[in-house]
Amino acid sequence: MTTTTAIPAGKKRAPAATPKRHPKREREGAAWVFLSPWVLGASVLTLLPMAVSLYLSFTDYNLFDPPHWVGLRNYTQMFTEDPRYWRSVLTTVTYVVIAVPLQLALALLVALALKSMKRGKAFYRSAFYAPSLLGASMSIALVWRAVFNDGGTVDNLFGTGGWVNRPGWALLAxxxxTVWQFGAPMVIFLAGLQQIPAELYEAAAVDGAGRWRQFVSVTVPMLSPVLFFNLVLQTIQAFQVFTPAFAVSAGKGGPADSTLVYTMYLYDRGFVASHMGYASAMAWVLLLVIGVVTAVLFRTSRSWVFYASEGDR
Structure with missing residues (x-):
């Protein structure tokens, strides 16, 4: 037999206690659930291979036998005993100095032309962007080699012979x-140009500034953040160039190592000569160099990059 306790008149039953919620913890948990595919992918496909590569850079590893620890021998051999390594460094720096300024200049020139167009802007923008999608493929690089080879289009037009077989011209080809693939920076430049207020050009015109003066005094300063972004991005990509040099030189870096860029020599050491430890050391040196160059660009940007929201910059 059960008994019940009577509730006095005028009193209400106390509400049942509810568990305390932690909305912040719940939001963090949901965020980690959605981030877990990226975290897993970054850990397995990026961080773990980087850690293995760093370890292999201190070993003698030929892809078939277990790695043997050699300490700093790969690095000392790279800097003091390998003349082809320094030729690849010089070739890569020369390539970056030639390709990046020409590509950015052409991209900016085409963006300025598209900005002033009244009709067909969307069509031409897509047409100029198409090489950026196609140029990185091996098939286009092989076509490029045929164009600049002996008896190719350039040879027939100018009678200069095949560029890919001449040490002084192969790297230019x-x-x-790379310059032909200017579509991506062109689109970014075009977006930046469209954000410049028209009032600035009108004020400059009232002051008597011509088109060139408007470009120097208005367009370049207002576009400097976009220019800096493209410069950093294209410089990093240029240091890692591989497919064009591999296809144009038929995988040999010739003639006379004139197209032996850094990544191509890294590929040769790692997968052709089976010196994977040495190639891993080269990869880490490249990573450090790109980091230093990027840091220098960021440091020097303080003197020439103008941000409209920061008048004192």
Whole structure:
């Protein structure tokens, strides 16, 4: 038999206690659930291979036998005993100095032309962007080699012989393939140009500034953040160039190592000569160099990049 306790008149039953919620913890948990595919992918496909590569850079590893620890021998051999390594460094720096300024200049020139167009802007923007999608493929690089080879289009037009077989011209042919892929920076430049207020050009015109003066005094300062972004991005990509040089030189870096860029020599050491430890050391040196160059660009940007929201910059 059960008994019940009577509730006095005028009193209400106390509400049942509810568990305390932690909305912040719940939001963090949901965020980690959605981020888990990226975290897993970054850990397995990026961080873990980087850690393995760093370890292999201190070993003698030929892809078939277990790695043997050699300490800093790969690095000392790279800097003091390998003349082809320094030739690849010089070739890569030369390529970057040629390709990046030409590509950015052409991209900005085409963006300025598209900005002033009244009709067909969407069509031409897509047409100029198409090489950026196609140029990185091996098939386009092989076509490029045929164009600049003996008896190719350039030889027939100018009678200069095949560029890919001339040490002084082969690297230029590779650089021009990169310059031809100016679509991505062009689109970014075009977006930046469209954000410049028209009032600035009107005020400059009232002051008597011509088109060139408007470009120097208005367009370049207002576009400097976009220019800096493209410069950093294209410089990083140029240091890692591989496919154009590999295709144009038929995988040999010739003639006379004139197209032996850094990543191509890294590929040769790692997968052709089976010196994977040495190639891993080269990869880490490249990573450090790109980091230093990027840091220098960021440091020097303080003197020439203008941000409209920061008048004192």
């Amino acid at each position: 590779v650089a021009l393939l």
